Amino acid sequence: MREDLKMEKRESETEKQYFFDKPKNIKILFRVFYAVLFVSLVFEFVIHKHTYFRWEEWPGFYAAFGFVAFVVLILTAKYILRPIIKKKEDYYD
Amino acid sequence: MINTVPPAIIFILGALLIPLLKGRLKSAYLLLLPIVGFINLINIPEGTNWIVRFLDYELVFGKVDRLSLFFGYIYHLITFLIFLYALHVKDNLQHVAGFVYAGSSLGVVFAGDLLSLFLFWEMMTFSAVILVWSNRSKNSLGAGFRYLLVHITGGLCLLAGIILHVVDTGSIEFGYIGLKGLSTYLIFIGFGINCAWPGLHAWLPDAYPESTITGAIFMWTFTTKTAVYVLARAFPGTEALIWIGAIMTVFPIFFAVIENNLRRVLSYSLINQVGYMVCGIGIGTELSINGTVSHVFCHILYKGLLVMSMGAVLHRTGKINCTDLGGLYKSMPLTCIFCIIGAASISGFPLFSGFICKSMVMEASALGGMSIIWLLLMFASVGVLEHAGIKVPYYAFFSHDSGIRTKEAPLNMLLAMGIAAFLCIFIGILPGFLYSLLPYPVDFDPYTPFHVVSMSQLLFFGAFAYLLLVLSGIFPAEIRAVNLDFDWFYRKGAMIFMMGCDALNNLRVGVQALLSKFVGETAKHGLDPLYIPALVIRYIQLKIARVFFKDKAREYEFKFRRIQKMGESGMSYSTDIPRERIGFSLILALTLFFLYLLVYLIFYLPEKL
Numbered sequence: 001m002r003e004d005l006k007m008e009k010r011e012s013e014t015e016k017q018y019f020f021d022k023p024k025n026i027k028i029l030f031r032v033f034y035a036v037l038f039v040s041l042v043f044e045f046v047i048h049k050h051t052y053f054r055w056e057e058w059p060g061f062y063a064a065f066g067f068v069a070f071v072v073l074i075l076t077a078k079y080i081l082r083p084i085i086k087k088k089e090d091y092y093d
Numbered sequence: 094m095i096n097t098v099p100p101a102i103i104f105i106l107g108a109l110l111i112p113l114l115k116g117r118l119k120s121a122y123l124l125l126l127p128i129v130g131f132i133n134l135i136n137i138p139e140g141t142n143w144i145v146r147f148l149d150y151e152l153v154f155g156k157v158d159r160l161s162l163f164f165g166y167i168y169h170l171i172t173f174l175i176f177l178y179a180l181h182v183k184d185n186l187q188h189v190a191g192f193v194y195a196g197s198s199l200g201v202v203f204a205g206d207l208l209s210l211f212l213f214w215e216m217m218t219f220s221a222v223i224l225v226w227s228n229r230s231k232n233s234l235g236a237g238f239r240y241l242l243v244h245i246t247g248g249l250c251l252l253a254g255i256i257l258h259v260v261d262t263g264s265i266e267f268g269y270i271g272l273k274g275l276s277t278y279l280i281f282i283g284f285g286i287n288c289a290w291p292g293l294h295a296w297l298p299d300a301y302p303e304s305t306i307t308g309a310i311f312m313w314t315f316t317t318k319t320a321v322y323v324l325a326r327a328f329p330g331t332e333a334l335i336w337i338g339a340i341m342t343v344f345p346i347f348f349a350v351i352e353n354n355l356r357r358v359l360s361y362s363l364i365n366q367v368g369y370m371v372c373g374i375g376i377g378t379e380l381s382i383n384g385t386v387s388h389v390f391c392h393i394l395y396k397g398l399l400v401m402s403m404g405a406v407l408h409r410t411g412k413i414n415c416t417d418l419g420g421l422y423k424s425m426p427l428t429c430i431f432c433i434i435g436a437a438s439i440s441g442f443p444l445f446s447g448f449i450c451k452s453m454v455m456e457a458s459a460l461g462g463m464s465i466i467w468l469l470l471m472f473a474s475v476g477v478l479e480h481a482g483i484k485v486p487y488y489a490f491f492s493h494d495s496g497i498r499t500k501e502a503p504l505n506m507l508l509a510m511g512i513a514a515f516l517c518i519f520i521g522i523l524p525g526f527l528y529s530l531l532p533y534p535v536d537f538d539p540y541t542p543f544h545v546v547s548m549s550q551l552l553f554f555g556a557f558a559y560l561l562l563v564l565s566g567i568f569p570a571e572i573r574a575v576n577l578d579f580d581w582f583y584r585k586g587a588m589i590f591m592m593g594c595d596a597l598n599n600l601r602v603g604v605q606a607l608l609s610k611f612v613g614e615t616a617k618h619g620l621d622p623l624y625i626p627a628l629v630i631r632y633i634q635l636k637i638a639r640v641f642f643k644d645k646a647r648e649y650e651f652k653f654r655r656i657q658k659m660g661e662s663g664m665s666y667s668t669d670i671p672r673e674r675i676g677f678s679l680i681l682a683l684t685l686f687f688l689y690l691l692v693y694l695i696f697y698l699p700e701k702l
Contacts (some may be wrong), residue, residue, distance in 0.1 A: 051094065051543075053467070067557060070479060073472075086576045
């Protein structure tokens, strides 16, 4: 019994620690991501805008559009489409 | 100057040699054939080549201009990559079908007349279905048949259109057609079925995920892109295509969000991407056609890359559902990196190939003042980010660790993916090379500061929304399920039809049984006409005896049972007796008739004369 436990322990020790197994790495990744978000927002005020539609001139339009579109997409798919089209895996058998 | 042949010939005839070769020689041959084809292609002079007279018409096997050449380049490139990726496959049938599929697609692209176009068009269908059936599973068999049914229907629609068109115009030349009358609408819809237009698209997510691992890349490449080519050739600037394309970009992304099978996700992604191309054809300006065509090139590479990476996952793990995968970056790190490059390219991140092509169509819609179309395309871009940019790599390689530990993909697969990934980045950083091949001169710079910043905002904040939705638990969990699509109508429709047939058949069998029983009984008792009256009389006697003559009841019951028993065993009569009776009656009747005839002949006839 004790032998088994030891074996198990040894196995879990030998299992390599991969990149995302370490919380530290995930934290770094998130920080980089937030920094990119911030930079992309700030840069908008530095550059020259060449627009076709009036809404493109609103500050942060693309950021807001990306965010809202994503949320609308997910909610529609989850709460409207899925209840209509989801069937059991053997539906056609 | 070397002598050139039609590009389709090299692949289709070259394919026939494959079964004769073995081992390294076969591998070398598979890789050499696309290269030989490419050398042939770049030596073909522009113009109209290889005219063959057939009946009263001229078949043209080489209508060579910048548009058809462009498709020729990318078709040869991807064919080379696919065969590099498929080198380990032993099944010759798949290799032959693959080359015939690629060759017939080239045949369509270089066809200068409608008749040879149609022949190559049908060859594509049949070679493609072999790549589905080669998977040799119950699902792939069914999906292949459904694929065949849909495409034969589409092919007939196209053929009807072509015949009417030839009758109307007297020419089989394939060029600009435009929507004007029944024949052109039939051709338009025939092309549209292969292009997976909304409502006509269900064959695609039905059949493609069932194809073989290596055959899949052919599927994802040729049929839809060839349909895009013929639309660009025959219907540029057709307004209906703008809306068809825009709807194509939007509706599949909802299906992709809740789909569990990653190859089905990529099927919906394919429809979405072809939507941009169709939209560009509809807008019909030089910029938008350039956008469509450059999108074809980039798309074939990055979608090929994504399908290859999912194929590698399927090859190593035998699994493709989100719910079964996860954590594979640990054992397949290179495949993971290639997949992420493909995902970044399709999403259109700056420095990747999607960025420099998709924006051309969007800019063309903006220049045309089509604000709703522009917003739809923009919305669809966010959808691409969700399903192809995040979902595919995330659920396969990260997500929760499924505990699967496997080997990295085989070397030939890695090489094919590596080259495709390199090209995605190369084109993304140096778009000038691709732009120089486009049909029209390019006056478009994707790397303006505003474009870079706006697309970065759109994509990164989309990803931010994803992060928040996941962390808050709102993001829909992957569920093992079948998601219905338009194929429901013909799959369930066929079932209902078959049930209807069964019901009618059962009715027929029932009526037949009833009638034959009636006939049988009638015949049986007809031989002994006294049986039924005797039975009835004995029965009444029995009833009366039971009430009034109880002492004789047993006797009558015995008599009744005897009659009944005779009836059941059919032994109530001698079969000879009725025969004699009938024979006697017949002779009697005939004699009487004969006498009547004599009387008639002797007494009445002379009077009438």
